[in-house]
Amino acid sequence: MAVLRARKTNNEVDQPSSPVLRFGSDKPLKLDAGTLLSPFQIAYQTYGTLNDARSNAILVCHALTGDQHVASTNPVTGKPGWWEVLIGPGKIIDTNRFFVICSNVIGGCLGSTGPASTNPATGKPYGLDLPIITIRDMVRAQQMLIDHFGIEKLFCVLGGSMGGMQVLEWASSYPERVFSALPIATGARHSSQNIAFHEVGRQAVMADPDWHGGKYFEHGKRPEKGLAVARMAAHITYLSEAALHRKFGRNLQDREALTFGFDADFQIESYLRHQGMTFVDRFDANSYLYMTRSMDYFDLAADHGGRLADAFAGTKTRFCLVSFTSDWLFPTEESRSIVHALNAAGASVSFVEIETDRGHDAFLLDEPELFAAINGFIGSAARARGLGL
């Protein structure tokens, strides 16, 4: 089964089951690394209908291990779209009203060009020959996709975590193309602690002998153990101590007493192992390295002479930021510093901190207060954009 799944993931890489936009040598992607990526492709999904004025488009930016299947069944896992609680017909982001676009980021592994994609120069997967991809590179590619749809100005760009970084980059790089921006549980830069967590994950992947310096496909292998450990460590950072303890406590897994060994005695161990194992079935290890690196490199203030407010100078975009009290990956202070910068830039900004013990991952869950904030923000932005019901 694992083998079948692995092949399926690979099928999604070059020939995804979702729509894909291919850019030939006439339209290379300019990368921050200083090189051009060409040819390249963007895999995407859309939901709803673009109106005649092309004014009702919402771009959703996915997080580290997300993909374009935001509101429809994932072809690899068979599970519902990762934000179906929020997006769909009659939902808070109503696809009967809005045209929702979500694309797999460059560097990803679900159909957009990434390290698992076939390098046309060699006929083999890129592996580490793919240049480092930045958040700005991802956004630059998305912008080419938006051009393809003939959309001048997106009604809203939203996303959480790494998706939120893309939202901030969109608002900073293309302010005239973003009517409203909704960055959730994110930061304008990756903190030292977050870089540290990512480095642990990367080292776990690279320490797996099956990684083969990134050329594992050529050896018919995949660094499953290393990637699983990386996912386990990362998964802890997405939750909170309170939530973990509420859910698992010190409960034992299918046993009455400690076994005095290194089996998964505790439920939390079993849970993490499961998270690790299911992750390797759907995600490419090299892509994980590239995704984590893109977040580490993100520092919006540094791109603007060290002053974050300058990233948003003169912006007309309406912003709403959301943070969660128990998120220790992107604590409220990260959002607050963005809010202060937006204030200094004279921007229109709302900021909501939501009380929850569900940690960073709260943005993906059914959080009524989050939905109320998004609903209020989208509703008032829609009225301002002339998109009344």
Next chain:
Amino acid sequence: MSVNRDQRVDLEVVANLIPPQSRVLDVGSGDGSLLELLQDSKQVDGRGLELSQRGVNECVARGLSVIQGDADKDLEFYPDKGFDFVVLSQTLQATRNPKLVLDELLRIGNRAIVSFPNFGHWRVRLSLFVNGRMPVTKDLPYSWYDTPNIHFCTIRDFVNLCDELGATVEKATALDANGQKIGLSMPWWFWNFFGQQAVFLLKRQ
């Protein structure tokens, strides 16, 4: 934020001071009543700053641009003259440093509108004079030990502070216990005695 919400007769007075389409920052925006009133009746470009997270979340859910923040700490992040009007309604007395806050209001806004409960009102004086107790009224329902209102002032105190900060009083209104405006021809001492709330429109060149 710190007085009984049903008693917010000052909101209408504040709203009447603001011309349509102005850029307004409401400091201490509470549940967003004033911002909503201004948006609906004056089509202002309104923003809010509110201390309580519950208030902020309510405002944002109602489609208002409000952020969580503290008037004592977060006003410094706003640029000079970024707004036509900065409103501080019924909040000054709850700030830690009213002088600094007022100074910031005058920096951020071309004009500042400040409303506050008048501690010189005769009921307050009577309570202290006759009972020798800190006053507890229906507008100021807190006991001395649990009140968020840590810096009460009278209308005359406030006028003095404006002088100190170089602010010109362009308009002032006092409201009596029934929320009625006190006649403009009345002298300051009369306002200070019978005004339960005061609303000031200030400008600093």
